Every structure is written in structure tokens, then in C-alpha cells.
Amino acid sequence: MTSAANLDAFNQSPPFEDIDLFATDRPLVESVAFNDGSSGFVAHSSFGQLWGSAEMAQRGRLANENPPVLTTVDAGGNRIGRVEFHPAYHELMAHSVDAGIHNSGWTADGKPAGGASEVLRAARFYMAAQVETGHLCPLTMTRAAVAALASQPDVLAQAMPIIASTSYDPAFAPWRAKSGMTIGMGMTEKQGGTDVRSNSTRAMRDGDAYRITGHKWFMSAPMCDAFLVLAQADDGLTCFFMPRFRPDGSVNGIEFQRLKNKLGNRSNASSEVEFRDAYALRVGDEGKGIRTIIQMVQPTRQDCATASAGLMRSGLAHALHHARHRTVFQKHLADQPMMQSVLADMALHVEACTALVMRLCRSFDQAATDPTEAAYMRLLTPAVKYWVCKSAPGFLYEAMECLGGNGYVEDSILARHYREAPVNAIWEGSGNVMCLDVLRALSREGDAAVAVLQTLMAETSGLPAAAEAASFAIKTMLRPDNERVARQAVETLAMLAAAAALNIVHPLHAELFVKTRLDSGRSTMYGGADFTAAQSRALLQRALPA
Known part of the structure; x- marks a missing residue:
């Protein structure tokens, strides 16, 4: 006969609730x-x-x-x-x-x-x-x-x-x-x-x-x-x-x-x-309907990127919270080296996305009085939406996997986040439309757009592989057949902008981001980066204080 004690749930993480979503998110606090x-x-x-x-x-x-x-x-x-x-x-x-x-x-x-x-x-x-x-x-x-x-x-x-x-x-x-x-x-x-x-x-x-x-x-x-x-x-x-x-x-x-x-x-x-x-x-x-209603599009695209970054932040926080409470093979899951690498890599991605969307919002604040910021807003809004929104579904799948079966059931918020994530990449212009808009901004505002790219190069000066990434993005977007390779160029541009934004907020993590995202030897899976244990701990402590 099974005892009542054997039916009790144990080794489960407590609900992730009654927390301060601002104070516990150091990358957000600093980006703001x-x-x-x-x-x-x-x-x-x-x-x-x-x-x-x-x-x-x-x-x-x-x-x-x-x-x-x-x-x-x-x-x-x-x-x-x-x-x-x-x-x-x-x-x-x-x-x-x-x-x-x-x-x-x-x-x-x-x-x-x-x-x-x-x-x-x-x-x-x-x-x-x-x-x-x-x-x-x-x-x-x-x-x-x-x-x-x-x-x-x-x-x-x-x-x-x-x-x-x-x-x-x-x-x-x-x-x-x-x-x-x-x-x-x-x-x-x-x-x-x-x-x-x-x-x-x-x-x-x-x-x-x-x-x-x-x-x-x-x-x-x-x-x-x-x-x-x-x-x-x-x-x-x-x-x-x-x-x-x-x-x-x-x-x-x-x-x-x-x-x-x-x-x-x-x-x-x-x-x-x-x-x-x-x-x-x-x-x-x-x-003039398109010219009129297009005024709505930049702000809504900005919100799509911000919402996707928020969804990924929530996925990371729930995954990290679970891993700190779940014991596997006599150790907390968060202390297992491979899981720690996965979580740290995810934390780095969220930190970069957060820095980038807040930097984009600053350009919206200053566009009316600063032509350089206006050019940044026009060129980078579709690029930021493209990269941040398209990265969210895969990221949230990884967060679900961190919880195992518990992440896949409807009791978990991660199932809802995972279903929610694709829409931001589809609404207000799909991925191809975003890439075309970047190319259009570059062709229509050549000098201003080039100035933005030069600023990004200056803001990432000294970061490994950043100069090569900038050169690749510029050359690719200026090719006669640039539409065929626009996705790769726009993704590179967005990651370069993320590195520049993160370099202002946290230079050490900007260097990690460039090494693991823009270097030719980068992994396509979370957890493939070669972080030290100290780097992983620092990333996770910033993401969610233990």
C-alpha cells in the first residue's frame, strides 16, 4: 500500500512569484x-x-x-x-x-x-x-x-x-x-x-x-x-x-x-x-495612406522587440529559478557545469537584447532634436525587431527544456510564452519585410545611415571580431544582389548594435557577447560558448540574484 508521504511532491521549485520584476533584473536597471x-x-x-x-x-x-x-x-x-x-x-x-x-x-x-x-x-x-x-x-x-x-x-x-x-x-x-x-x-x-x-x-x-x-x-x-x-x-x-x-x-x-x-x-x-x-x-x-499609417509602424515595431525581450527575460528567470531549486545527481541543477553554461549563455543573450531595446528607445526619445538619433531609429528599428523577435521562439524553447517536462505542460507559463513568441516577428512586418526596410533605409539615407554604422564601429572599437562584422554587414548590404543575403547582413548589423549598446552598460559582457556571437567559430546552440565558471556565475547573478 502506498503511503501518503510517498504521494507528496518534493524536489520541485517553489512558484516564481511575489518578486520585484525591476529590482531583481540588474541588466534592466542598468540599461534604463x-x-x-x-x-x-x-x-x-x-x-x-x-x-x-x-x-x-x-x-x-x-x-x-x-x-x-x-x-x-x-x-x-x-x-x-x-x-x-x-x-x-x-x-x-x-x-x-x-x-x-x-x-x-x-x-x-x-x-x-x-x-x-x-x-x-x-x-x-x-x-x-x-x-x-x-x-x-x-x-x-x-x-x-x-x-x-x-x-x-x-x-x-x-x-x-x-x-x-x-x-x-x-x-x-x-x-x-x-x-x-x-x-x-x-x-x-x-x-x-x-x-x-x-x-x-x-x-x-x-x-x-x-x-x-x-x-x-x-x-x-x-x-x-x-x-x-x-x-x-x-x-x-x-x-x-x-x-x-x-x-x-x-x-x-x-x-x-x-x-x-x-x-x-x-x-x-x-x-x-x-x-x-x-x-x-x-x-x-x-x-497618402501609406505615408500616414507608416507613422504607426516604427513605434509598434519598437514594442514588438521590447515585448520579445521581456518574454525571453521571463523565460530565463523561470529557468534559472527552477535550476537553483532542483536537485539532480546530488547537486543543484544550476551548479551542474553544462546547465550553468546553458543558463549563462541565455543570460548573455537577454542582457544584450535588453541593452539594445533600451538603446533603441533612447533614439526614439531624441529623434525629434538629434538627426543622428533619428537616423539610428530609422535604420535600426527594423534590424532590432528582426533579430530580437526572431530569436525569441528558439530561446523560449531552450528555457522550457531547462524545466524538462514541467516546462512543457500548460501549468508552466513557459508553454504560453512559447506560443506567444512568434507573433512579434510576424506582426508589423515579417522578417523579410524588416530586412527590406533596412536596405531601403540604407539606400534612401546613405550618408546618415553610413554615419550610424560608423558610430557603431566606434562604440565597438577594440572588441574582438566587431570590426570584421561591421565590414561584412556594410559590404553585404551594398552588394547589387543584396536582397539574397540581406538576412545575414541584418542579423550581423543587429548583433553589432547589441554589442555597442552592451559595451556602454557592461563592457566585459559586451566582449563575451562579441566573442560568442560574431566570431566565426560561434556555436548555434545555447551552452556552446566556452565561459569560465566565474563568468557564468557573474552572468547569472546579474540575471537574477541568488
Whole structure:
């Protein structure tokens, strides 16, 4: 007969919760400080304590286990297209909105806030992504929409006071009557995908407004109060502000067909939609829709990279926490030499990604007043998104493996992180699109882009293999057939930028990063780097204090 004692679980790591996501993350703390964000330390620690709590972990789990549901018609058969969420989702949204994740990069009148606002916001975004990433989608789009709405000052002036609020208002009601609002986006059509110039949705002028008829294959965050959409007007593809309700208070002609059944990102709704004479206001000039809506793209790409870095940070922290408590062959797993090498190699990758995304955010802060930083932002944003986002799924698989079978079951947050990770590489431009955008920036802004590359070379001067990597990236991107080899060149460029950012924060680890990533003899697997025991211990202690 089996005794009760034999049924008790033992040699299991305790829950990784009730921690300060900021104070326990030394690479984040230092990256924020070196990018001018020291003023936010107290607020960030409070944010880190809240989001590192067991209660927030529970909300993240519930929001994903209870995905949104679309109600197409009401009890009387009237089409409404309402998306309903579990209370945990609304609680996550309320906390993020209260922290200004959707608006803190802007002033109350829609101007860039300046200072270190982008760095400070990104640190909160990075921490929130470690707990629940899906709810951040409408928040990042709302924040990015302000950049596009600047092309239509009268619309921005009406919407900005509500966007600027830190009150979360989930009511299904006209946006003008709400205490806070969110904005989604619809560009993609089934026949074109990334090729938005092939969009067939039509816009017909109706006085000062337009009536839009057509479809979107992906309409992000259909629960939002308004959307920025692209449609063909008389003078070509144009951007429009499309609210959920018409001015007379009736539900707009936005007919959601279904919610997408996605691999991950389960807490967030994505939809297919038909427009039937949907009311909309023009944003920017007719025929300038791509130029207008592209203003959203840089900030959303920045957030994709930040979220992916946050997901990897969470994967590392959970793997390291487990390894420090799990005993295997009479030693803690974290003290086994091979596992220590794997974890240290992962910690180095996260440290470099964290330094890089915070450095990128500094360029967003300074772009309006510093042409060099503006050039850095334009050239490096797609490169950073490419490398950081595409590295996340493989990284999180490795983190799952560190927990063995426990990492593969749904009780572990790592299964959710693993499903979540690919979307950031797909949204706002897939890998090939990112590489094309880097090449485009290099060709359009030759002198400014070359100056950025020269700065990266100067900032990595003396690091082994850095000069060779820079030379390779430049020569490859300038080849006549550069599209064929663009992925390798852009990956090298991103890693060079990561080395430069890390060299400011922690020079010794920048040297390790270059040796293990840019040297021709590098391993393609985590744990293949030849770290000393002291180097491994230093990396892991910075990643998560023992």
C-alpha cells in the first residue's frame, strides 16, 4: 500500500512569484540608467512589485485560459459585434492604462513627451510582457496611432484628451462619451497581405466624412473604440479614422465575421471584418495612406522587440529559478557545469537584447532634436525587431527544456510564452519585410545611415571580431544582389548594435557577447560558448540574484 508521504511532491521549485520584476533584473536597471531613465526607478520598482505578484500571474493565466468571445447580434437580432472578455483581462488592462503604457510617450496635446519618456515606458512594457503579453496589443496600437493622427490635427485634437486619460473604460459606447479609449488597426486584406497597395476596400466621400465598404482579413483588437484603416479613395490609398459608433450613436457598419483562432496571443482578440458603408474620417491627404499609417509602424515595431525581450527575460528567470531549486545527481541543477553554461549563455543573450531595446528607445526619445538619433531609429528599428523577435521562439524553447517536462505542460507559463513568441516577428512586418526596410533605409539615407554604422564601429572599437562584422554587414548590404543575403547582413548589423549598446552598460559582457556571437567559430546552440565558471556565475547573478 502506498503511503501518503510517498504521494507528496518534493524536489520541485517553489512558484516564481511575489518578486520585484525591476529590482531583481540588474541588466534592466542598468540599461534604463545608461539610457537616461534613472528618474523612474522608484515608480518602476513599484510597478515591478505589482506585476511580479502572485495576483498578477493569476490574472495572466485566467485571461489566456478564458479567451475573448464575439457576440455578433443582440437579443433582438441587431448586429453589434461586441467582444467580451474575462474580468482578469480587464484588470490587466486597467493596471497598464493606469501606468500610462498606452500614452506616456505623448503630451496631453499629442506632442512627443521627450526626456526619457520612451525608455521609461519601455521598461514598464518589458515587465508587463513577462506576465501577460496579449493585452498589450491594443495599448501599443493606441500609443502608435497618435503618430498617425498627427497628420489630421482636427481629429487628433478631439481624440487626444481621451487617449491621454489613464482611466480604463471598457464600456461598449461612443468614444466621445468615454473616460478613456483604445485604437486598433486594419490594413491587411486577404488578397494582398503585406502588399497593401493591392487593397480593394473602397472609400466614398460623404460630406466631411467617408463611407467605407470592403473587408480586412486581420483587424487587430476589434474591442477598440476606433480603428485606423486603409481604403482606396478617389486619389488612391488613404488612411481613415473609423469609430465603432456613428455620430448619431448607432453602431457603425463594422461587421465582425469571426475572431481568429491563433496559435498564441490568446487573451487578445484579432478578427476578420466586413465594412458596410462604415462611417470614417480621413487622416492625412487622399492617396497618402501609406505615408500616414507608416507613422504607426516604427513605434509598434519598437514594442514588438521590447515585448520579445521581456518574454525571453521571463523565460530565463523561470529557468534559472527552477535550476537553483532542483536537485539532480546530488547537486543543484544550476551548479551542474553544462546547465550553468546553458543558463549563462541565455543570460548573455537577454542582457544584450535588453541593452539594445533600451538603446533603441533612447533614439526614439531624441529623434525629434538629434538627426543622428533619428537616423539610428530609422535604420535600426527594423534590424532590432528582426533579430530580437526572431530569436525569441528558439530561446523560449531552450528555457522550457531547462524545466524538462514541467516546462512543457500548460501549468508552466513557459508553454504560453512559447506560443506567444512568434507573433512579434510576424506582426508589423515579417522578417523579410524588416530586412527590406533596412536596405531601403540604407539606400534612401546613405550618408546618415553610413554615419550610424560608423558610430557603431566606434562604440565597438577594440572588441574582438566587431570590426570584421561591421565590414561584412556594410559590404553585404551594398552588394547589387543584396536582397539574397540581406538576412545575414541584418542579423550581423543587429548583433553589432547589441554589442555597442552592451559595451556602454557592461563592457566585459559586451566582449563575451562579441566573442560568442560574431566570431566565426560561434556555436548555434545555447551552452556552446566556452565561459569560465566565474563568468557564468557573474552572468547569472546579474540575471537574477541568488
